[in-house]
Amino acid sequence: KQEVTQIPAALSVPEGENLVLNCSFTDSAIYNLQWFRQDPGKGLTSLLLIQSSQREQTSGRLNASLDKSSGRSTLYIAASQPGDSATYLCAVSGGATNKLIFGTGTLLAVQP
Amino acid sequence: DTGVSQDPRHKITKRGQNVTFRCDPISEHNRLYWYRQTLGQGPEFLTYFQNEAQLEKSRLLSDRFSAERPKGSFSTLEIQRTEQGDSAMYLCASSLRATDTEAFFGQGTRLTVV
Numbered sequence: 001k002q003e004v005t006q007i008p009a010a011l012s013v014p015e016g017e018n019l020v021l022n023c024s025f026t027d028s029a030i031y032n033l034q035w036f037r038q039d040p041g042k043g044l045t046s047l048l049l050i051q052s053s054q055r056e057q058t059s060g061r062l063n064a065s066l067d068k069s070s071g072r073s074t075l076y077i078a079a080s081q082p083g084d085s086a087t088y089l090c091a092v093s094g095g096a097t098n099k100l101i102f103g104t105g106t107l108l109a110v111q112p
Numbered sequence: 113d114t115g116v117s118q119d120p121r122h123k124i125t126k127r128g129q130n131v132t133f134r135c136d137p138i139s140e141h142n143r144l145y146w147y148r149q150t151l152g153q154g155p156e157f158l159t160y161f162q163n164e165a166q167l168e169k170s171r172l173l174s175d176r177f178s179a180e181r182p183k184g185s186f187s188t189l190e191i192q193r194t195e196q197g198d199s200a201m202y203l204c205a206s207s208l209r210a211t212d213t214e215a216f217f218g219q220g221t222r223l224t225v226v
Contacts (some may be wrong), residue, residue, distance in 0.1 A: 004154070034214065034215065036217070041222065042219060042220070043116075043118075043203060043217045043218050043219040043220045044155070044203065044205075044217040045217075046214055046215065046216060046217070049213075049214045089154055089155075091154070091155075093215070096167075096168075097143075097160040097162075097167060097168045098143065098207070099145060099157045099160055099168070100145070100147075100155070100157065100205075100215060101157070102154030102155050102156070103154050104152070104153055104154050105154055
């Protein structure tokens with residue numbers, strides 16, 4: 001059974017700092033890995049999708065890496081801003097239906 | 113296209129009542145998923161539709177829950193005889209058929225059972 005773990009559960013950093021969020025999964029038979037952002041009481045916003053054959057994806061200040069063999073992904077946020085404060089969720093997809101299995105998220109607070 | 117749309121955004125109901133939620137996926141997406149998220153947790157898979165066919169249901173989906181996707185367009189999720197434990201955010205997502213495509217989520221429906 002696929003299990004996804006995210007570390008740390010919460011993180012507080014001063015504005016401008018670079019930071020790394022970690023995600024690990026137990027079964028390497030995945031189709032892809034997605035990072036999402038969730039603001040309080042809201043739905044999920046997709047940030048980056050890494051297909052199983054890829055090693056990393058970049059979007060603006062965000063860079064996500066994938067090491068499928070070790071079951072790990074990282075989300076790197078450069079020059080953090082208070083607007084980056086949110087919960088960041090990692091999810092892997094697999095199986096015939098391509099459903100997502102989520103971690104419990106990392107709650108990020110960027111202090112001005 | 114404005115993305116995945118869910119209605120209502122919030123629902124407060126008394127225990128024992130029935131509730132129904134609606135999801136309108138991105139128009140060309142034939143895969144549709146329902147997830148449930150409780151406070152402090154990641155979303156958990158409930159059910160999956162490919163076009164109008166419901167192809168997978170989680171064991172979380174008790175017999176009080178039913179989902180439909182008539183004509184392969186919008187979907188509804190009904191909860192009968194609601195219980196306090198049903199209080200959660202119900203999220204809908206859609207994607208294209210290929211396995212390596214991105215899933216897009218709606219804003220969710222927050223259900224509170226009192």
